Amino acid sequence: MRPKIAAGNWKMNGTQSALDELDALAAMLPGGDTRVVICPPAPLLIPAVARAKGIAIGAQDCHAAEKGAHTGDISAAMVADSGAAYVILGHSERRADHGESDADVSAKMQAAWAAGLTAILCLGESEADREAGRTLEVIGAQLAGSLPDDAGAGNTVVAYEPIWAIGTGKVPTLEQIVEVHDFLRAELTARFGADRGNAIALLYGGSVKAANAATIFEAENVDGALVGGASLKASDFAPIVVALAAS
Ligand SMILES: O=C(CO)COP(=O)(O)O
Numbered sequence: 001m002r003p004k005i006a007a008g009n010w011k012m013n014g015t016q017s018a019l020d021e022l023d024a025l026a027a028m029l030p031g032g033d034t035r036v037v038i039c040p041p042a043p044l045l046i047p048a049v050a051r052a053k054g055i056a057i058g059a060q061d062c063h064a065a066e067k068g069a070h071t072g073d074i075s076a077a078m079v080a081d082s083g084a085a086y087v088i089l090g091h092s093e094r095r096a097d098h099g100e101s102d103a104d105v106s107a108k109m110q111a112a113w114a115a116g117l118t119a120i121l122c123l124g125e126s127e128a129d130r131e132a133g134r135t136l137e138v139i140g141a142q143l144a145g146s147l148p149d150d151a152g153a154g155n156t157v158v159a160y161e162p163i164w165a166i167g168t169g170k171v172p173t174l175e176q177i178v179e180v181h182d183f184l185r186a187e188l189t190a191r192f193g194a195d196r197g198n199a200i201a202l203l204y205g206g207s208v209k210a211a212n213a214a215t216i217f218e219a220e221n222v223d224g225a226l227v228g229g230a231s232l233k234a235s236d237f238a239p240i241v242v243a244l245a246a247s
Helices: 016-028 042-051 076-081 092-097 102-114 127-131 135-146 174-192 194-199 210-216 234-246
Strands: 005-009 035-039 056-059 086-089 118-123 156-160 201-205 224-227
Touching: 005 086, 005 156, 005 201, 005 234, 016 035, 016 042, 016 234, 035 086, 042 056, 076 102, 086 102, 102 118, 102 135, 118 135, 127 135, 135 174, 156 174, 174 194, 174 201, 174 210, 210 234, 224 234
Parallel strands: 005 035, 005 224, 035 056, 056 086, 086 118, 118 156, 156 201, 201 224
Antiparallel strands: none
16 A cells, blocks of 8 residues: 655745644644645754644755765755655756756665655656657656665655646646556566555646646546645645545
8 A cells, every 4th residue: 555645845935934834734634644744945844843743844855965065955864853754856946956967866865765764756857858759758767867776665755747737837637647657657666576666656746736636636646746836825735635635
C-alpha cells in the first residue's frame, strides 16, 4: 500500500504570520492516514516544526555538500536538524533559476538521504517538449539522471509537474496525467523491481485546486499532489487533502 501524500510548496511566500495557516489547516484535516506536508521558506522551518500538529514540514531545496563555503545555501543536515522530514529537490523553478542539472539533483538526493530526509523529486516537461511529442522521453531522462540507485518508499517521493501547468491554471487532461504516471510507475518497477518500484508514491503537481483535485486523484498511479498556490491558505488546501483522503 502506497501512502497518500498532500504536499504544499509555499515557494518564496510567507513570513512568520503565515504560520497561522498551519493552525487553521490542522483544525480542518480529515484525520486518517493521509500524510500532509508543508514546505515553507527556509527561515520558517524551525517555527513551522514547532507549530505544526499532524503536519510534516519540508524544505524546498538543500545543498549537495555536507557543509562549507556555499554562501546562502542550506545543507540537508541543517534541514533535518530543524525537525523537517522532507525536502523538495529538482523543482523546475530551481532547474530554471539556478541552472540545476539532473546530476546536481542526484547529488542533492544523496545528501538528503544521508541526513535521513525523504526527498520529493520533481520532474516535468516544458510546453515545447510536450508539443514536440517528447514528454515521456524528457521525463524518462530526468528520472534516470536525477534519481540515484538507493531510492525506495522510505526515502523518495516522485512528483510529476509539467512546467506549463505550474501557476498557469492549465491542467493536463486526466488521460495525459495517467499516461505520465503509468510511465513513471513502469520505469520505477523496471529499474527497482516490482516491490520497490510499486511502493514509491507518485504525486501530480501543477495548478491543483479544490475544484480539480478529486478528478486527478482518480488516476491509479496518482498517490497525491504537490500544490503551490492553493497550499498558501488552509481554506484552499484543506479541501484538497479531504479529496485525497476520500479517493
Ligand atoms: O510548482 C508547484 C508545486 O511545486 C505547483 O504550483 P501551482 O500549484 O501554483 O501551479
